[in-house]
Amino acid sequence: MQKAADVVIIGGGIIGCAVAYELALRGVKDIIVVEKQYLSSGATGRCGAGVRQQWGTETNAILARDSVRRFEGMNEELEYDKDIEFKQGGYLMVSYTQKEWNQYKKNVAVQHSLGIPTKMITPQEAQEIVPHLNINGLVGATFCHSDGHANPFHVVDAYYKAASRLGVKFETYTSVIGITREKGKITSVQTSKGDIATSMVINACGYAAGTICKMVDFDLPLYPQRHQALVTEPVEPCQGPMVISLHHRLYCQQTPHGSFIMGVGDPNEPKDFNINSSWEFLEDVARQATTVLPLLKNLRVVRQWSGLYDMSPDANPILDEVPEAKGMWVAAGFSGHGFMVAPQTAVLLAQKILGQECFMPIERFGLDRFVKGELLLEPAVV
């Protein structure tokens, strides 16, 4: 392994790989990505794979809106030899309570101010889009046709191959065991395969970002939260959009492969690193999914798994330099929607690090918002 690098990126998920690509594209030489297991083995490869622009905070909405444009042209841009499987079947966000509907209206106002083409529709119109939707008690729905989903493994693979062509080195099955500072500045990273001298570290470790920050005595305000998901046998295409019911804590989509992927958030999930699958989840998700989409009761589950959200206090990401360790940048805290905003998050961070003009204000993602109490609370997280 190389003994020195200009930049060491810790974490081979979507964020680490995309940031590596964007930095290399802007002329940075000598980038090493260090990954504990294999690429996309953490949260990226376990995510629900959705890409939506229907957010309640401007920050998430801008990142998602601009990332959708990148996903649309990603196979060509990254010259990928396979297919990232970006399917724009839209997102149908259904609301079964008046209170939730009032929040949806506020969210849509934010989206419209940013040019995101979300429509507010009636239960009947929602049923025209998803014929097997249960509209009993449905107050209304919002639909954005250009939302969709992509294959996380292939998106990471595409960034990995494009970054490799630009000279980025990837060290998989390599753990970071320590980080050295001198006079408050990063000087090297110790790994299970040797030391790398560097003045810049990008901490893209998702739920493990806090562990890395502890190596420089910094307490990152993140906590891990298990989310479980399942996939069914494949069937003929019958559901265009991802369906989200925040009331049922449910998201559910049909992939281009034909299988359905779904999950529910558990409000009682403890804050720990557990990623075992539970039978309680199977019962919970089955009840919620067959309530919202009754037809699905005939589908067979073939596999369940789980992954960890890297929850920040306001469900918005942290993109900032650690004050006590100059040269360490944090790109974490994506709170379950890092995959969909990764393409533009990587651009934003690369622009900031290189002192270029940022396409949106990055200060909003700063660490000081937690100190000042100026949170960007995101209301639309499943």
Place this chain on the structure above:
Amino acid sequence: MQTKETIVCRCEDITLDEIKALIEQGYRTIDEIKRVIRAGMGPCQGRTCRMMIAQELSKYYGIPVGEVLMPTFRPTVKPVKLGTFAGGE
């Protein structure tokens, strides 16, 4: 052996040729191969292909099959309808 016509993953129609090509490209474990080509993601959850891919990796890297990293064995053991879990059947 006719590697082009030898099906390794029957659920997803993956041939031995395709598996060997991925190993040549540097995909090092069953998990990595599964994620990039879907081998082992079908209804049988890799009951056939998992060990065959393990054998290929073992040959390529010159290590015992027992040292090839196994993916996590995940529920469910066999496909079960959502309606059954929901308690309706």
